Amino acid sequence: xxxxxxxxxxxxxxxxxxxxxxxxxxxxxxxxxxxxxxxxxxxxxxxxxxxxxxxxxxxxxxxxxxxxxxxxxxxxxxxxxxxxxxxxxxxxxxxxxxxxxxxxxxxxxxxxxxxxxxxxxxxxxxxxxxxxxxxxxxxxxxxxxxxxxxxxxxxxxxxxxxxxxxxxxxxxxxxxxxxxxxxxxxxxxxxxxxxxxxxxxxxxxxxxxxxxxxxxxxxxxxxxxxxxxxxxxxxxxxxxxxxxxxxxxxxxxxxxxxxxxxxxxxxxxxxxxxxxxxxxxxxxxxxxxxxxxxxxxxxxxxxxxxxxxxxxxxxxxxxxxxxxxxxxxxxxxxxxxxxxxxxxxxxxxxxxxxxxxxxxxxxxxxxxxxxxxxxxxxxxxxxxxxxxxxxxxxxxxxxxxxxxxxxx
Numbered sequence: 223x224x225x226x227x228x229x230x231x232x233x234x235x236x237x238x239x240x241x242x243x244x245x246x247x248x249x250x251x252x253x254x255x256x257x258x259x260x261x262x263x264x265x266x267x268x269x270x271x272x273x274x275x276x277x278x279x280x281x282x283x284x285x286x287x288x289x290x291x292x293x294x295x296x297x298x299x300x301x302x303x304x305x306x307x308x309x310x311x312x313x314x315x316x317x318x319x320x321x322x323x324x325x326x327x328x329x330x331x332x333x334x335x336x337x338x339x340x341x342x343x344x345x346x347x348x349x350x351x352x353x354x355x356x357x358x359x360x361x362x363x364x365x366x367x368x369x370x371x372x373x374x375x376x377x378x379x380x381x382x383x384x385x386x387x388x389x390x391x392x393x394x395x396x397x398x399x400x401x402x403x404x405x406x407x408x409x410x411x412x413x414x415x416x417x418x419x420x421x422x423x424x425x426x427x428x429x430x431x432x433x434x435x436x437x438x439x440x441x442x443x444x445x446x447x448x449x450x451x452x453x454x455x456x457x458x459x460x461x462x463x464x465x466x467x468x469x470x471x472x473x474x475x476x477x478x479x480x481x482x483x484x485x486x487x488x489x490x491x492x493x494x495x496x497x498x499x500x501x502x503x504x505x506x507x508x509x510x511x512x513x514x515x516x517x518x519x520x521x522x523x524x525x526x527x528x529x530x531x532x533x534x535x536x537x538x539x540x541x542x543x544x545x546x547x548x549x550x551x552x553x554x555x556x557x558x559x560x561x562x563x564x565x566x567x568x569x570x571x572x573x574x575x576x577x578x579x580x581x582x583x584x585x586x587x588x589x590x591x592x593x594x595x596x597x598x599x600x601x602x603x604x605x606x607x608x609x610x611x612x613x614x615x616x617x618x619x620x621x622x623x624x625x626x627x628x629x630x
Contacts, residue, residue: 232415233274236267239422243429250433251448253512258301259425263418265294270414284326284339288346292319295347298421299354302371305428306361307513307529315350322346336396340386340406348382351375367431370424378421381413432512444518446496447503455517455525459576462515462527466570473529474536474569477583478506478543480522481562481595486555494554495522498561501550509543525580533569533602540565540598548596562596569602 243260246252269290276283296315303310322342329338355375361368389406390396396404442454450458459475466473480486480502487495499522506516506524515527528536548562555561566587570579586601593599 232411232418233267233270235415235422236263236270236418239418239426240264240267242422242426246429246433251436251507252429252433253305253510254508255301255304255512256429256432258297258304259429262294262298262301263422265290265297266418269294281330284330284343285323288319288323288326288343291343291347292350295350299350299357299375302375302425303354303357303361304511304513305371306358306368307511308357308361309530309535310354310357314353318346318349318353322349336404337390337394340396341390344382344386348379351379351382355379367424367428371428374421374424378417381417385409385413444503446500447507447518447524449503449507449524450515450517452517452519455515455519455527456576458515458517459527459579462529463570463574463576463579466529467572471530472532472569473527474531474533474567475579475583476526476528476536476540476543477566477580477587478502478524478526478540478563479520479587479591481564481591483522486561490554494552497554498522498552501552502547502563505547505550506543509539509546525583533567533600536569537567537598537600540567544596544598564590564595565598566590567598567600567602 240260240263243256243263247254247256247260250256269287272290273283273287276286296312296319299315300310300312322345326339326342329342355372358368358372358375386406389409396406442451443449444451449455462473465471480498483495483498486498499518502522502524503516503518506526510516510526510528513529514531515529517525519525526539528539531539544563544565548560550560551557552559552561564587566583566585566589568579568583568586582601586599590597590599
């Protein structure tokens, strides 16, 4: 009876937390790692429900729950690492799943004893959390919230690696038909419920702190897009560049400009143009990580400081944003009209100033305009000079840039 109650309460709590994180992400304009927390709790709830309600002797039971729990773990680990600007090796997480899934398939084929299956799948989850723990420990940010998050990941890793072995030392073996009446099953319901609440409280606290910080910074935000305004973005860059150079981390800059934007205002009006700018800003905010900094630095010009990101991944980010924007429909424009944007990418060099970095990224953006627009050009690659058109010559002064914040 106790296991039955826990079997309902645990996934209900997980779904509640999933909805809460989704609301913060959508209504609070939070970064995508908050959405990742929601996805993680959603798949955790699904995995628990499958474990609780599918026949315990079903051949596919452990395979199904392993897939759902693995998606939950990967979503949580990648989101937690992204929150502090660390890029977890997703390929390694997938490799851990493939190995554990293969061993699980062999165990299911050789024996009806549930104990080996539990050790296999839990060891895989624990290994994934170890990967996340080693990744997040290399992050510079170590405030109280960050330390609490590290503690949560550590507890998860220890629990998955130690608890199954200790419990099964007591029970030794568990038959398929007796799985839900076992001591292990009663214990896991309690442990998962406690971990679910503990982890959610810490992550909710981190999310609330980020949300309140963003509210305090609202005066430095562009009212149309919600991104940093020009002065705020430049001030952030003057802090990020020295930090990146001190820590030896790559910092890339993406500069974007909506193509033929003057025609949008002339044909459909400035209100439609404002909607297009707002849509572009929202798209950028959804596609960058929590550690990245995005701003609107001109009328239809945007900048993204991509933290701890080498040149090629930054170029791929720009390409993903370019493709997504080209597919958007915009209120106030004809249904068959799609706007495009051009992008320039540059990666900070040793001792390089923000003004110089921006100038190189802006030159790459100008090359993208000259090569036909709706494309990404990279300042770190050799570019072919093309004649400047009359239209490009007219647009060029609008993209000329002088920092609004004086450099020390």
